[in-house]
Amino acid sequence: MKKQIKSFRSAFRGFCFAVKSESHMRFHLVATFYVFVFGCFYDFSAAKWALLAVLCALIIALEMVNTCVEKLCDLFCDRYDFSVKIIKDIAAAAVLAVSFSAVFTAVLFFLDFEVIGKIFLYFVNNPVMLVLLILSAVISAVFVCAGPVKVKNAILGIKRKDKH
Numbered sequence: 025m026k027k028q029i030k031s032f033r034s035a036f037r038g039f040c041f042a043v044k045s046e047s048h049m050r051f052h053l054v055a056t057f058y059v060f061v062f063g064c065f066y067d068f069s070a071a072k073w074a075l076l077a078v079l080c081a082l083i084i085a086l087e088m089v090n091t092c093v094e095k096l097c098d099l100f101c102d103r104y105d106f107s108v109k110i111i112k113d114i115a116a117a118a119v120l121a122v123s124f125s126a127v128f129t130a131v132l133f134f135l136d137f138e139v140i141g142k143i144f145l146y147f148v149n150n151p152v153m154l155v156l157l158i159l160s161a162v163i164s165a166v167f168v169c170a171g172p173v174k175v176k177n178a179i180l181g182i183k184r185k186d187k188h
């Protein structure tokens with residue numbers, strides 16, 4: 025049991041590292057969050073939810089594998105190398121391939137103008153939820169672009185300035 029907990033902690037550390045260092049990874053996490061938030065407005069079957077979950081997890085997992093490939097290449101090669109270029113490009117293409125199929129699936133599942141109209145009305149009639157949605161969009165944009173480390177440093181910087 026101890027071994028399993030240790031493995032789980034290592035995996036969690038790896039996940040946190042990928043989130044901290046990769047903006048693409050943060051983008052996929054935010055996209056997954058919104059897929060599940062807006063998915064609640066649709067009457068999806070269990071199979072559709074499962075497919076969405078598998079696709080989101082697959083993109084996130086491939087992004088992490090892509091990061092590993094990049095780190096491995098950088099570890100063993102610190103100069104321009106055509107083979108490294110090909111390896112990195114193929115790893116990036118793997119993420120892109122699944123991303124395309126995820127976008128295609130999302131268009132098929134979410135492009136229902138009746139539900140889109142209902143979502144629009146829901147937020148228009150619920151100002152609190154509208155404010156929360158806008159707030160979450162702003163936080164997501166900062167999270168994706170700056171990342172948790174820069175946000176934390178900025179907050180600590182402001183606090184330190186306040187103390188002086």
Ligand SMILES: Nc1ncnc2c1ncn2[C@@H]1O[C@H](COP(=O)(O)OP(=O)(O)OP(=O)(O)O)[C@@H](O)[C@H]1O
Pocket residue numbers: 048090094101102103104105106108109110112113116
């Ligand atoms: N040592 C290298 N030799 C040749 N080409 C390289 C090398 N390092 C990077 N590249 C090229 O630059 C691209 C970006 O590589 P980089 O390691 O900067 O990844 P990244 O910008 O973090 O990519 P991603 O956006 O997929 O996370 C690669 O796909 C590859 O085409």
